[in-house]
Amino acid sequence: MEVLSHHLWSRVLCRLPRVLNTSCKSHSSCAAGHAPKPTPTDSINRQSTYLPLVSRLFQPSNLRDVAQESHTQGEMTCKSQRLMLQAGLIHPSNPGCYYYLPATVRSIEKLVRLIDQEMQGIGGQKLDMPSLCSADLWRRSNRWDLMGKELFRLRDRHGAEYCLGPTHEEAVTELLASHGILSYRQLPLLLYQITRKFRDEPKPRFGLLRGREFYMKDMYTFDVSEEAAYHTYESVCQAYARLFSRLGLPIVKVQADTGNIGGKLSHEFQLPAEIGEDRLLVCDSCSFSANVETMEPGQTDCPQCQQSTLVETKGIEVGHTFYLGTKYSHVFNATFNNSLNKPAVTEMGCFGLGVTRILAGAIEVMSKEEAIHWPGLLAPYQVCLLPPKKGSKLDEVAGLAEELALTLGEALPRLKGEVVLDDRIQMTIGKRLKDAYRLGYPYVVVVGQKATEETPRFEVICQQTGETMFLNRDGLLDLLRCVDTV
Numbered sequence: 001m002e003v004l005s006h007h008l009w010s011r012v013l014c015r016l017p018r019v020l021n022t023s024c025k026s027h028s029s030c031a032a033g034h035a036p037k038p039t040p041t042d043s044i045n046r047q048s049t050y051l052p053l054v055s056r057l058f059q060p061s062n063l064r065d066v067a068q069e070s071h072t073q074g075e076m077t078c079k080s081q082r083l084m085l086q087a088g089l090i091h092p093s094n095p096g097c098y099y100y101l102p103a104t105v106r107s108i109e110k111l112v113r114l115i116d117q118e119m120q121g122i123g124g125q126k127l128d129m130p131s132l133c134s135a136d137l138w139r140r141s142n143r144w145d146l147m148g149k150e151l152f153r154l155r156d157r158h159g160a161e162y163c164l165g166p167t168h169e170e171a172v173t174e175l176l177a178s179h180g181i182l183s184y185r186q187l188p189l190l191l192y193q194i195t196r197k198f199r200d201e202p203k204p205r206f207g208l209l210r211g212r213e214f215y216m217k218d219m220y221t222f223d224v225s226e227e228a229a230y231h232t233y234e235s236v237c238q239a240y241a242r243l244f245s246r247l248g249l250p251i252v253k254v255q256a257d258t259g260n261i262g263g264k265l266s267h268e269f270q271l272p273a274e275i276g277e278d279r280l281l282v283c284d285s286c287s288f289s290a291n292v293e294t295m296e297p298g299q300t301d302c303p304q305c306q307q308s309t310l311v312e313t314k315g316i317e318v319g320h321t322f323y324l325g326t327k328y329s330h331v332f333n334a335t336f337n338n339s340l341n342k343p344a345v346t347e348m349g350c351f352g353l354g355v356t357r358i359l360a361g362a363i364e365v366m367s368k369e370e371a372i373h374w375p376g377l378l379a380p381y382q383v384c385l386l387p388p389k390k391g392s393k394l395d396e397v398a399g400l401a402e403e404l405a406l407t408l409g410e411a412l413p414r415l416k417g418e419v420v421l422d423d424r425i426q427m428t429i430g431k432r433l434k435d436a437y438r439l440g441y442p443y444v445v446v447v448g449q450k451a452t453e454e455t456p457r458f459e460v461i462c463q464q465t466g467e468t469m470f471l472n473r474d475g476l477l478d479l480l481r482c483v484d485t486v
């Protein structure tokens with residue numbers, strides 16, 4: 001959309017209710033003799049564009065220093081966990097379980113939209129399976145016993161046994177089998193869900209990186225042949241690569257162990273990080289990289305190019321792909337009619353992404369010790385606007401911030417709902433700037449001294465580059481027009 005003309009700009013200004021109410025001494029008894037009015041935000045809320053106010057957000061008003069606290073709980077801690085607790089993004093409930101507070105949910109929802117785009121871009125269809133899984137299903141695949149203590153097990157009132165789903169190969173394969181015979185023309189079928197998973201981890205730690213209840217995207221694919229399944233496998237891996245590149249995460253894809261999920265071919269998508277719990281061996285001459293678990297003990301030479309010594313690094317496993325073959329489709333009888341009209345067993349793959357782990361992992365590797373940096377697309381809000389302190393000599397321009405907030409949403413539809421106003425005008429700009437810095441808004445816009453110039457200019461701090469710029473309204477719109485959202 002075009003930049004608002006000055007004419008339109010002044011019309012927008014006229015319609016706007018006052019959020020900051022700088023002209024009145026208090027809301028209830030106005031010096032000008034106005035009757036008590038609904039609170040300023042009520043009038044904002046009646047508009048189609050709701051403007052989030054920092055004072056109203058459900059987040060701590062004072063960012064705490066919680067490094068000490070998480071130590072006293074005796075749990076191992078790390079940067080992302082400290083930052084997320086400090087910013088009130090998460091709140092501990094019991095070991096490995098957290099409340100996700102509203103800003104975190106915004107971020108998770110963005111990640112979910114991104115994953116949906118990539119999965120649906122390769123033909124994925126989203127479904128949603130029950131978390132309560134019957135023990136019978138898991139006994140048929142032999143995993144009821146194999147999973148041991150990792151399964152959260154429970155009984156219903158009739159004594160029937162269940163587990164809370166840690167993964168859903170059994171469920172999805174039985175679902176497919178129960179749908180009657182498929183035709184080869186209906187394959188490949190790519191089914192996925194993004195749901196809470198439950199695992200009684202022996203050592204839940206590092207906040208959202210290793211929880212006992214967490215979000216995972218799990219996709220299950222069904223193909224007509226091994227060759228077709230490999231093709232599907234490759235297309236999911238490419239979608240993963242696109243996803244991580246859109247997030248700006250430097251992922252290493254390594255050969256992996258197939259674990260108790262079974263199958264023949266497997267890769268992990270690892271995010272290199274000091275606190276990573278996986279050890280990786282990476283060749284710097286060729287493309288070879290593997291999880292140490294898959295290698296001969298003590299092997300240091302690259303088995304692929306035989307030219308280089310492998311370098312060891314640590315990684316956070318954010319995704320895992322498996323070619324499963326017929327391990328589950330055979331047990332549950334997930335078959336299809338092939339082109340000769342003969343029944344055949346489907347070839348399966350399964351593909352996990354740790355949704356909450358990706359979020360925490362990104363914060364872990366991108367942030368500074370004292371300030372969160374988000375992948376741009378996942379920041380809960382893109383822009384924070386700071387009006388001057390109440391009663392300062394800048395009072396005359398105080399209204400510009402709220403006007404700007406609403407105008408941005410109108411002029412740049414992609415920023416609708418992405419702009420917050422730090423209306424805590426009893427606090428100095430400096431103090432609010434510090435909070436904004438620690439919370440990691442990609443763009444902070446201050447209405448300060450230069451806003452009193454004939455053509456008002458705003459101080460714009462871009463967190464990604466650390467740059468500060470002074471831009472007039474059009475300049476600001478031009479800058480923010482480039483912001484990518486999902």
Ligand code: ATP
Nearest residue numbers: 208209210211214216317318319320352353354357
């Ligand atoms: P790990 O080796 O870290 O325990 P896993 O290999 O058991 O993980 P998968 O079964 O491959 O995990 O699950 C798919 C994805 O789910 C993982 O790649 C990871 O990103 C995520 N994930 C697994 N366990 C957890 C957990 N406890 N907390 C958060 N995310 C997890």
Ligand code: MG
Nearest residue numbers: 268317319320
């Ligand atoms: Mg794994």
